[in-house]
Amino acid sequence: MAGLALTNVIKRFGALQVVHGANLDIEDGEFVVFVGPSGCGKSTLLRMIAGLEDVSGGEIAIAGNVVNDVEPSERHIAMVFQSYALYPHMTVRKNLSFGLTMNGNPKADTQRRVAHAADILQINELMDRRPGQLSGGQRQRVAIGRAIVREPQVFLFDEPLSNLDAELRVQMRVEISKLHKQLGTTMIYVTHDQTEAMTLADKIVVLRTGRIEQVGAPLDLYDDPANQFVAGFIGSPKMNFLKATIHAVGQEGVTAALIADPSVRLTLPISSRPDIGSPVILGIRPEHFSDAGTGEADLTVAVHVAEHLGHTSYVYAGVSGEPLIIERPESRHAGDQKTLTVGLPAKRCFLFDAEGERLR
Amino acid sequence: MRVHNRIAYAFLAPYLLIFATFWLWPIISSFLISFQNTRVNPWRFAPSMNWGRLVGDPAFYNALYNTLIILVIQVPVMIALATVMAVFLNSPLLKARPLYRFAFFVPVVVGEVAYAAVFRLMFSADFGIINKIIGTVGISPVSWFDNGTAAMALLIMAVTWRWAGYNAIIILAGLQSIPGDVYEAATLDRVGKVQQFFHITLPLLKPIILFCIVLSVIGTMQLFAEPFLITNRGGPGGATETLGLLLYRQGFTSLNFGYASAIAYTIAALAVAISLLNLFFGRETK
Ligand SMILES: Nc1ncnc2c1ncn2[C@@H]1O[C@H](COP(=O)(O)OP(=O)(O)O)[C@@H](O)[C@H]1O
Ligand SMILES: [Mg+2]
Numbered sequence: 001m002a003g004l005a006l007t008n009v010i011k012r013f014g015a016l017q018v019v020h021g022a023n024l025d026i027e028d029g030e031f032v033v034f035v036g037p038s039g040c041g042k043s044t045l046l047r048m049i050a051g052l053e054d055v056s057g058g059e060i061a062i063a064g065n066v067v068n069d070v071e072p073s074e075r076h077i078a079m080v081f082q083s084y085a086l087y088p089h090m091t092v093r094k095n096l097s098f099g100l101t102m103n104g105n106p107k108a109d110t111q112r113r114v115a116h117a118a119d120i121l122q123i124n125e126l127m128d129r130r131p132g133q134l135s136g137g138q139r140q141r142v143a144i145g146r147a148i149v150r151e152p153q154v155f156l157f158d159e160p161l162s163n164l165d166a167e168l169r170v171q172m173r174v175e176i177s178k179l180h181k182q183l184g185t186t187m188i189y190v191t192h193d194q195t196e197a198m199t200l201a202d203k204i205v206v207l208r209t210g211r212i213e214q215v216g217a218p219l220d221l222y223d224d225p226a227n228q229f230v231a232g233f234i235g236s237p238k239m240n241f242l243k244a245t246i247h248a249v250g251q252e253g254v255t256a257a258l259i260a261d262p263s264v265r266l267t268l269p270i271s272s273r274p275d276i277g278s279p280v281i282l283g284i285r286p287e288h289f290s291d292a293g294t295g296e297a298d299l300t301v302a303v304h305v306a307e308h309l310g311h312t313s314y315v316y317a318g319v320s321g322e323p324l325i326i327e328r329p330e331s332r333h334a335g336d337q338k339t340l341t342v343g344l345p346a347k348r349c350f351l352f353d354a355e356g357e358r359l360r
Numbered sequence: 361m362r363v364h365n366r367i368a369y370a371f372l373a374p375y376l377l378i379f380a381t382f383w384l385w386p387i388i389s390s391f392l393i394s395f396q397n398t399r400v401n402p403w404r405f406a407p408s409m410n411w412g413r414l415v416g417d418p419a420f421y422n423a424l425y426n427t428l429i430i431l432v433i434q435v436p437v438m439i440a441l442a443t444v445m446a447v448f449l450n451s452p453l454l455k456a457r458p459l460y461r462f463a464f465f466v467p468v469v470v471g472e473v474a475y476a477a478v479f480r481l482m483f484s485a486d487f488g489i490i491n492k493i494i495g496t497v498g499i500s501p502v503s504w505f506d507n508g509t510a511a512m513a514l515l516i517m518a519v520t521w522r523w524a525g526y527n528a529i530i531i532l533a534g535l536q537s538i539p540g541d542v543y544e545a546a547t548l549d550r551v552g553k554v555q556q557f558f559h560i561t562l563p564l565l566k567p568i569i570l571f572c573i574v575l576s577v578i579g580t581m582q583l584f585a586e587p588f589l590i591t592n593r594g595g596p597g598g599a600t601e602t603l604g605l606l607l608y609r610q611g612f613t614s615l616n617f618g619y620a621s622a623i624a625y626t627i628a629a630l631a632v633a634i635s636l637l638n639l640f641f642g643r644e645t646k
Contacts, residue, residue, distance in 0.1 A: 052544050073550040085541035089563045099549025102559070150549070 002063030002076070002153040002186060003028040004049065010057030011044050011210075018044055019210045021058065026188065026203070031180050034190045035197035035233070036207035042190040045207070046156050049188065050079050063153060078147035079156040082163065084139045086131040092142050093127040096149050110149075117145040120179065137168045144179070157189040161196065173199060194234055198222070206230050228281060228356035237286050237314065237325045244282045244351075246274045254359065256282055256351060258299075260320035266297045268346050272359045280359065281352040286314065286327040288348035295343025301326070306335030315340060390621040398618035410622040420623070422598055423606040426512070427581060430602070431634075434516045435576045439569060441520065442527035447557070449528065450535045461532070464525030476589035479518050480505075483590075508599030511591045515600050518586050523579065527572045534568035535561070570642040574635040581631040584608060603627050 004026040011019035019041045026032050034042040047053040049060055051072030059066050067075050087095050096117060100110040118124045121141040131139055140160060147155055157176070161169045177200055180187050191197055197204050198218045206213045206221065206229070214226040218234075225231035231239045248255040253269040266282070274280065292298050301317035301324055315326040315335035326342055328334035351359040369376075397406035414420050449460055467475065482488050483504040491501040504514045538561065546556050562569075584604035587594045593609075594601030601609075603623060611620030 050548060052547070072547050077548065079545070079548050081541050081545060083539065083541055085539065085545040087542060087546075087560060089560075098559070099546070099551055102549070102551045102555050146545070146549070 003030070004154065004186065004188075005061040005064075006045075006049075006058070007061070008058035009045070009048065009055060009060060011041070011048060011053065012056040017056075017210065019048075019056075022210075022212050024205060024212065024215065026186060029184050029186055031177075031187045031189065031200060031202045032205060033197040033201035033203070034188065034205045034207055035194055036192065036213075037233075038192055039209075040207045041210040042192070042207055043158050044210075046079075046158055046188060046190050049154075050077055050156055051075050052079075076153040077156055078150040078152035078154075079158065080140075080143045080147050080160045082159040084131070084143040084163075086139060086142055086146070088131050091128050091130055092123060092134070092145075095131070095142055096145050099146070100149060113149040113151065114145075117148040120148060120182065121145050121175075136164050137172065140164065140172060144176070148179075148183070153186065155185055155187040157187065159191055160189075162191070162193075169196075176200065195236060198234065204234070206233060225350070225358065227358055228283065228352040231283050231350060231352070231358075235285055237327070239283045239285045239350075240324045240326075241352075242282045242284075242319070242322055242324070244280050246276050246278050246280060249273050249276060254351065256280055258282065258319070260322050261299070264297050264299050264344070266344055266346055266349060268349055268351055268359075270351065270360050274353065274359060279354050281356070283350040283352060284344060284348060286325040287329070288345065289326050289328075290343035290345050292341040292343055294345070296346040297344045298341050299344055300339055300341045303335045303338060303340050308332055390617075390624055393618050394621035394625055396618045398616055403618070406618075410619045413619060414622050414626065419598070419601075419606060420603075420626075423594075423601045423603045426594075426600060427583065427602045427604075429512065430516055430519070430583060431577060431580045434519055435573060435580060437516070438520045438524050438576060439527060439572055442524045442572065443531055443565070443569065445524065445528035446531035446535055447561070449532050461529065464528050466525070467522045468526045470522075472585040473589060475518075475522065476586065479514070479590050483514055505592060506596050508596055511596060511600045515583075515586050515591055518590055519580070519583065522586075523576065527576065530572055531565060531568055534565050538564050566642060570638060573638055573642075577634050577638065578631045581627050581634070603630075 004024075006022050006024040009019060009022040010017065022045060034045060036042055044053060048055050049062075051067065051070065055068050059068060061067065062075060062077070087098060090098060093114060096114045097110050100113065101107075118127060121144060123138065123141050123145060126134060126138055126142070131142065134142065140163075143160070160176070161172050164172060173196060176187075176189075180200075189196075189200060201218055203215060204218055204221055205215050208229050214221060214230045216224075221230060221234045225234060228241065232241065243259040244256040245259060246254060247257040247265055248267075250267075253267050254272070254274060255265055255267040258264040289295075289299075299319065301315075301319045303315055303317050305316040307314045307316070310332075312327055312329040313331055313334045315328060317324045317326055317335070317340060326335075326340065328342075334340065353359055393403075394410050395405060395407045396403045397409050445464060448454065449457060449464070454460065483490050485491060485501055485503040485505065488504070490504075495501060502510050504510045542560060543556055546560055551559070582604050583602045587600045587602050587605050588608070591600040594605045604627070607620050607623040607627065610616045610623060
């Protein structure tokens, strides 16, 4: 088991720079999730940690040792690939034991480790099948099993669940979480799915176009996003963003007026002092609207569509052309009228400047 | 439905006609001819004449022996070489890959007569470049066309030169169908490059290599152009006479079509038998 440290890690493919100076500390035994939209450099970062890609600049250290020039095979890491990458011509048993056998691991120990992994993942009945005879979920288990038998210092997962159907994804997610509790090994997990990130991570690393936007515990990112990108990426459905301008700056905080409806003014208790009249973005999550009259301001929206899921309803609405999603729990008939008035609780609202940085 | 079928067959008819006339009929007819005495006019039915002769004909056994020797040496050497070439072509370090791929494939496109002429020149005992080259390392000149063993070696080299690239291209396609992340997984599993080749690449290539072997066996069983053109019609003194050449001599020099047909059927039967053996021993072991 080991912690990791990335220091100013840069990756270039020829002239194209795809990772721009990543700094990150990962504690021993932590479950860290790299999350971000497709193409933001998550896999590249993971593959650099594995040693499958060269590091163009900066340093990667595992357990305190810089590994930039250490062969992948000597880094004591195991990786689970998105495509599983099982050995197609070998049985499940051989897939698990192959690496150990090739390295001259004692036979009895190999058998013990394989049996142990098979128990953990409940793949005992599959041991004599080949990957081609397995379902996607079973292959995924074998791929994880192959990583477990290595008894690595660090597990790397690259979007391991993205080829599974929704139900299986939830199930495997829980199992991976259990596995982490059971083994206690450091795990780095890449996904573009914020739900996976929120549910699995001790620590989430949000990436955008090769830059780390924010690092933190799932609920910290949810409650206290550093910028508009993180605010929009974490949480489902997405946070609503409404254009606004600074109306006043005073003792109680900053007052913003919506552009869509300037009569809606909201004073947020924040200490930064933006210029009067400067454009800002007001963010509020769908689940944080309150009943009309209970917030610091009321907002009336035109209802487009309402989805009733039983325990909650999602109202797809608009105000002067700006789209909004409003969640109304315990309210089965919300949005059945043409308009809807909801409250805006100032405590639950965020302000972002024109560059998308959070005004605090 | 039936009208549709009829129209479909009408479109197929020209092909079926040609297929029947120039494929099916010769196959049937040569089988029938092999049971006839074709050295008299008109031909007479004599079921044991050609087949009986075949069983006891030293020329047949000589040709069979030569063909099998070539098969046993040339096919494995060539397939091994082709595999190495394919791995080389597949290397990410290789620059100008299309150029090499083209170069390896070119021998197949070159006309048989042209390449045979070049080989005859290169291996000429007195002024051939090959003897000059081996002379520089102190080996005395080899009379490639007068020494039976040397002539066989020459044949094997020629056939290998001509077909190795072709097989390499097929094997390359197989290599490229192996996903790269399997190798990455193996690398992280601490499996070395050489072990990866023997434990991952070769097993996954097995069906392709078997296919190449079967193709090559069929080709070698019919080997004709090289012994005819390069080693002077199976020379010296029948030392490189192959079954294909024997067939040609019997059929088109001696005009003994009955015997030639029997030889043709023997070649086909042997090719099928050897290919089946291959497939049998190479099948997926459960
Ligand atoms: N081998 C490569 N050569 C060139 N560009 C690459 C290569 N691999 C990835 N990239 C680029 O690097 C960026 C990040 O890719 P990747 O790490 O795979 O993203 P993610 O896993 O977050 O979807 C993308 O713009 C991608 O096009
Ligand atoms: Mg990726």
